[in-house]
Amino acid sequence: MTVPLAIDARSLARHYGEGNRRVDALKNATFEIARGEVVAILGPSGSGKTTLLTVLGLINPPDAGSLRIDGHEVLREGARVTNLALFRRRYLGFVFQRSNLIPFLNALENVQLSLELDDVPPREARGRAREILTSLGLAERLDYVPAILSGGEQQRVAIARALVNAPAVVLADEPTAALDSERGRQIMEIFRRAARERGAAILFVTHDHRTLDLVDRVIEMEDGALTVRAGGST
Amino acid sequence: MNLALRDVRHDLARYLLTALGLGLLLTVVLAMMGIYNGLILDGTALPDALGADLWIVQRNTRGPFAELSQISHRLEERVRAVAGVRLARSYSAQTIQRERPGGGKLRFAAVGLPWPDDHGERLPIVSGRELRDPHFEAIADRSLALALGERVRLARDVYTIVGLTEGMLASGGDPIVFFTLSDARQIQYDVANEAVRLEREARLARVRASELGLNPENLRRAHGLSSGVPALGPLPVAAIMVDLAPGADVDTVRAAIGAWPDVTVHTTQGERDLLLRGSLDLMLRQNGLFRVLLVVISTILMGLIIYTMTLEKLHSLALLKLLGARTTVILAMILEESLLLGAIAYGIALVAARFAFPYFPRRIILGDADRVALLGIVVLISVVASAVGIRKALAADPNQVLAS
Numbered sequence: 075m076t077v078p079l080a081i082d083a084r085s086l087a088r089h090y091g092e093g094n095r096r097v098d099a100l101k102n103a104t105f106e107i108a109r110g111e112v113v114a115i116l117g118p119s120g121s122g123k124t125t126l127l128t129v130l131g132l133i134n135p136p137d138a139g140s141l142r143i144d145g146h147e148v149l150r151e152g153a154r155v156t157n158l159a160l161f162r163r164r165y166l167g168f169v170f171q172r173s174n175l176i177p178f179l180n181a182l183e184n185v186q187l188s189l190e191l192d193d194v195p196p197r198e199a200r201g202r203a204r205e206i207l208t209s210l211g212l213a214e215r216l217d218y219v220p221a222i223l224s225g226g227e228q229q230r231v232a233i234a235r236a237l238v239n240a241p242a243v244v245l246a247d248e249p250t251a252a253l254d255s256e257r258g259r260q261i262m263e264i265f266r267r268a269a270r271e272r273g274a275a276i277l278f279v280t281h282d283h284r285t286l287d288l289v290d291r292v293i294e295m296e297d298g299a300l301t302v303r304a305g306g307s308t
Numbered sequence: 309m310n311l312a313l314r315d316v317r318h319d320l321a322r323y324l325l326t327a328l329g330l331g332l333l334l335t336v337v338l339a340m341m342g343i344y345n346g347l348i349l350d351g352t353a354l355p356d357a358l359g360a361d362l363w364i365v366q367r368n369t370r371g372p373f374a375e376l377s378q379i380s381h382r383l384e385e386r387v388r389a390v391a392g393v394r395l396a397r398s399y400s401a402q403t404i405q406r407e408r409p410g411g412g413k414l415r416f417a418a419v420g421l422p423w424p425d426d427h428g429e430r431l432p433i434v435s436g437r438e439l440r441d442p443h444f445e446a447i448a449d450r451s452l453a454l455a456l457g458e459r460v461r462l463a464r465d466v467y468t469i470v471g472l473t474e475g476m477l478a479s480g481g482d483p484i485v486f487f488t489l490s491d492a493r494q495i496q497y498d499v500a501n502e503a504v505r506l507e508r509e510a511r512l513a514r515v516r517a518s519e520l521g522l523n524p525e526n527l528r529r530a531h532g533l534s535s536g537v538p539a540l541g542p543l544p545v546a547a548i549m550v551d552l553a554p555g556a557d558v559d560t561v562r563a564a565i566g567a568w569p570d571v572t573v574h575t576t577q578g579e580r581d582l583l584l585r586g587s588l589d590l591m592l593r594q595n596g597l598f599r600v601l602l603v604v605i606s607t608i609l610m611g612l613i614i615y616t617m618t619l620e621k622l623h624s625l626a627l628l629k630l631l632g633a634r635t636t637v638i639l640a641m642i643l644e645e646s647l648l649l650g651a652i653a654y655g656i657a658l659v660a661a662r663f664a665f666p667y668f669p670r671r672i673i674l675g676d677a678d679r680v681a682l683l684g685i686v687v688l689i690s691v692v693a694s695a696v697g698i699r700k701a702l703a704a705d706p707n708q709v710l711a712s
């Protein structure tokens with residue numbers, strides 16, 4: 075039995091606006107990503123990187139194309155064929171540039187919530203959340219609310235939350251943009267480890283070419299079109 | 309994990325302050341309910357306490373509470389002769405405002421009890437005793453703040469407070485003081501010496517100008533006590549109260565007396581209705597309108613509060629959707645916060661009512677039914693208010709998380 079692909083995208087397309095305002099933000103995107111792969115998405119501002127992530131994250135409905143995640147068909151000819159809420163909480167993890175966390179929950183609760191939304195019993199959820207936060211060096215920060223965490227700590231909590239329910243795919247939109255290069259590199263190493271140890275496929279948007287030595291492949295975007303090439307770690 | 313509680317905890321001070329404001333608003337709603345009950349109870353306390361079966365008043369009037377009525381107290385004797393009547397008592401009352409013994413104003417309604425038939429046995433006396441002497445004793449309502457044994461100068465005499473009642477207020481809200489009927493009339497018709505002298509001179513002049521003035525005996529009488537003048541009637545009373553003999557039929561007696569051309573007869577229930585639909589009616593309706601307004605205002609206010617609270621959470625709600633939260637999780641969070649706000653405000657209202665209402669100038673009477681009714685209103689308001697927030701929350705777009 076073969077392990078299903080984490081992402082199997084066929085001819086995904088998305089445009090905004092009509093007439094002379096029309097922007098083709100994503101054109102005919104076809105690619106495959108296996109579990110355990112770390113993939114960087116590069117490209118100038120406005121080239122369609124966020125659009126690609128939101129289409130893959132089932133937040134943004136595409137005009138056309140098909141998508142399978144972890145072997146499950148989620149988009150067929152542009153149409154959704156699954157319970158999105160359920161699919162998001164079970165197969166997908168999200169990390170963004172900033173304001174990732176719920177401000178009225180502390181670090182532990184933010185991670186725990188992601189499990190409880192998927193009906194993991196509170197005690198177990200708490201234990202697993204504590205464990206992953208500890209593994210990311212946040213054992214001393216469990217009861218801190220986001221407002222008193224540093225930017226790097228906030229991002230690590232967000233990553234813990236994205237990884238805690240063992241998703242097939244983690245989608246991260248410029249997760250290191252708000253961090254200095256050393257902290258950015260720490261985050262990259264966490265992704266690298268998560269991919270290896272948890273078998274998640276990690277797709278992240280970045281502008282920092284110095285981190286490319288840690289990725290398996292690079293998707294380069296230009297005006298909505300993408301090309302895939304090998305990264306520095308291979 | 310309960311998201312509502314955690315959100316509340318996050319900004320507890322502001323949440324509680326909001327609840328406090330809302331709670332005070334609900335206190336006013338409670339006050340309105342209590343004032344309504346108080347108006348009814350105070351307004352009908354007197355006819356209830358006097359406990360007559362029938363009230364005989366001036367023909368075609370709605371007296372003696374809702375309207376002025378004047379009839380001769382001689383009617384008492386006529387009424388006693390009617391079959392089925394056990395007792396006929398005169399009733400008269402007047403609002404009096406004098407000086408307190410220690411200074412300050414002393415305002416009350418003076419009600420006369422017919423001596424010796426009524427010593428005040430039926431009054432809700434909470435301390436002291438009934439009237440024992442035909443003169444110079446009084447039973448005052450507690451709200452007048454006179455002490456047992458306190459002596460008060462009224463008209464030309466000094467009266468001793470021998471008993472205190474609870475909740476005996478006239479329909480205007482003034483406490484009632486009970487005297488014997490003759491004392492009460494003495495106080496009501498206290499006329500200055502000069503006025504008495506002038507009236508006697510005028511009488512003398514009138515008699516002298518007529519044929520009667522030819523008789524010196526007539527002149528002597530006209531210049532004397534008014535009670536010694538055969539042509540002068542006694543001062544009127546407001547009504548005659550009738551107590552029926554055991555086994556007598558109210559309707560039969562009522563029909564018999566009602567057939568007399570000079571009077572009108574009301575039952576005690578009739579007197580209550582006259583009060584409630586007469587002098588109290590406008591106040592009660594005004595109160596009802598206020599209550600409706602306050603409930604509407606509370607709903608709008610709470611709706612606005614929940615709406616703003618939802619707006620502030622919009623980012624979190626979008627994030628929750630992105631994390632794959634079920635719609636019910638989001639709905640429950642907003643509904644729970646709204647209900648919790650309502651519940652805290654309700655608790656504050658109950659506590660505030662308990663401590664503040666006794667200090668209100670007029671009685672505020674709350675029953676369990678009123679508290680339950682307010683609870684129902686609060687739940688309803690909370691649900692309606694949360695609907696506003698829920699509408700907004702459902703529109704929260706996960707894309708907003710990425711846009712920010």
Ligand SMILES: Nc1ncnc2c1ncn2[C@@H]1O[C@H](COP(=O)(O)OP(=O)(O)O)[C@@H](O)[C@H]1O
Pocket residue numbers: 090091097099117118119120121122123124125126
């Ligand atoms: N909601 C939207 N409505 C209209 N145009 C949009 C919207 N989102 C993105 N675009 C446009 O689509 C293009 C791609 O945007 P985006 O995917 O955000 O690019 P990137 O993330 O690479 O900067 C840009 O030209 C942008 O202006």
Ligand SMILES: [Mg+2]
Pocket residue numbers: 123124125
């Ligand atoms: Mg972008």
